[in-house]
Amino acid sequence: MSKIEQTLSIIKPDAVERNLVQEIKNFLEKNNLIIKESKKIHITKDEASEFYKVHQSKSFFNDLCSYLSSGPIVVMILEGENAIFSYRKLMGATNPKEAENNTIRKLYGISIDKNSVHGSDSKDNAKKEINFFFKS
Numbered sequence: 173m174s175k176i177e178q179t180l181s182i183i184k185p186d187a188v189e190r191n192l193v194q195e196i197k198n199f200l201e202k203n204n205l206i207i208k209e210s211k212k213i214h215i216t217k218d219e220a221s222e223f224y225k226v227h228q229s230k231s232f233f234n235d236l237c238s239y240l241s242s243g244p245i246v247v248m249i250l251e252g253e254n255a256i257f258s259y260r261k262l263m264g265a266t267n268p269k270e271a272e273n274n275t276i277r278k279l280y281g282i283s284i285d286k287n288s289v290h291g292s293d294s295k296d297n298a299k300k301e302i303n304f305f306f307k308s
Contacts, residue, residue, distance in 0.1 A: 178208065178249050179256045180301035182290035185243035188212070192280050193246050196289065199276060200250060203262050208249040209306055217241040223304055226297075232285075239285060247305040256298055259291045 181200070183193055197207060215223070220237040227233050250259055264275025268287055271278035281287040292298035 174253045176251060176253060177255045177295070177298070178251045178302060179259050179292045179298045180290075180305065181248045181250050181259060182240075183246040183248075184286070184288055184290060185239065185245060186282055186286035187280055187288040188244050188246060190280075192288065196276060196280065197248075199279075200248075200259075200262070203258070205250045205252040205255060205259060205262075208251045210246060210248040211305075212244050212246050213305075214244045215241050223301070235285065249302055249306060256292055256295060260293065263289050263291050 183196055187193065187196060193212075197210070200207065217237050220240040221228070221233075224233065224236055224240070227236060252258055262276055264271030264277035264281075266277070266287060267284040268277045268281030269284075271281065276289050277287045280289075292301050
């Protein structure tokens, strides 16, 4: 059963730096995801640490937080049918080398760290992540 839902998308610093924001937005819209809200921001390392708190015990946590706060990012609320699953499929595998063809990470990702985009992985996280950046 399909349902309309929302998910968070982040266009990460490497993609913003390479002027890929509009290309990625066009790709999302071509694939039936509606961009409900979008803003370009620059977060601090502390904010990145708070955002990625679920990963704090992992070895890559510090690098991840440093990277996300290293330059401007574009945060978006995406909406569509089964948006969480649909967007994760469009993003592709975390490692661009392993991502399927015609996924965002295969097309634009540089490395496992600089993989151009982030997306919520569950309904609960989508809600938390959207609230993190778009407090109502």
